[in-house]
């Protein structure tokens with residue numbers, strides 16, 4: 001038997017896709033929706049994999065501190081980094097790759113979730129990131 005829980009959050013961020021053939025090469029923003037999907041080895045005495053409030057605190061806390069109202073940019077995109085750095089104040093989060101929905105979901109699953117969920121007994125197996133109401137990327141851990 002597997003027990004899974006999830007919680008969804010919203011945040012606003014700017015980005016651009018370096019090398020994109022169309023309009024997404026321009027700086028623009030999205031109202032993102034992100035879903036964190038977790039599983040755990042065992043339920044606690046109350047019956048939880050992890051308390052939903054605790055899940056909110058760690059996930060929303062990270063998003064608020066890092067991506068919300070920031071520009072999420074590829075660390076190789078020197079031109080965009082310089083442009084945003086020239087506006088004061090600014091908020092930038094550098095990613096090691098282009099900030100596609102796929103890569104942002106991958107970063108959350110591989111880099112962020114292990115850190116923010118450390119010691120909780122729960123772990124993320126999937127992150128789904130909606131860039132619009134119609135488009136999303138889903139990243140899962142290999143078995």
Ligand SMILES: Nc1nc2c(c(=O)[nH]1)N=C([C@H](O)[C@H](O)COP(=O)(O)OP(=O)(O)OP(=O)(O)O)CN2
Nearest residue numbers: 017020023024028030099100101102131132135137
């Ligand atoms: N596989 C992916 N494709 C695209 C991504 C992505 O993250 N993964 N991102 C973008 C852009 O960020 C863009 O903002 C979205 O583009 P698009 O879906 O083309 O936008 P619209 O549907 O709103 O375009 P309209 O032509 O105005 O309908 C692009 N691709």
